Amino acid sequence: MKSLTTSAHIEPDTRFRVTPFADRANPFVSLRIEGEFVEIALIAASGTSQALRNLAAAAIEAAGALDAMTTDAPGGDRHVPQAPR
Numbered sequence: 001m002k003s004l005t006t007s008a009h010i011e012p013d014t015r016f017r018v019t020p021f022a023d024r025a026n027p028f029v030s031l032r033i034e035g036e037f038v039e040i041a042l043i044a045a046s047g048t049s050q051a052l053r054n055l056a057a058a059a060i061e062a063a064g065a066l067d068a069m070t071t072d073a074p075g076g077d078r079h080v081p082q083a084p085r
Contacts, residue, residue: 001051008038 015034021027031042031052044052 006040008033008035008040011035 010033013035015032017030017032017034019030019032021029026045028043028045029052031044033040033042042055
């Protein structure tokens, strides 16, 4: 991966968009993560589909860890996960 370090908070209204560019010579997809004030675009070229799968698996793991931390919140509140949009 080419390196750039940035941070942004994922909010409940964060949008995700995949756009394929099926150029025969250099096919790639753009994965955009969009919020109110920031947009991050990840470009995945041919041969990087496993890296995208690893990213998806890491996101699922992170969501599970977050759910585990917030399920039994102090004060008796229970976190109710929302279905993906």
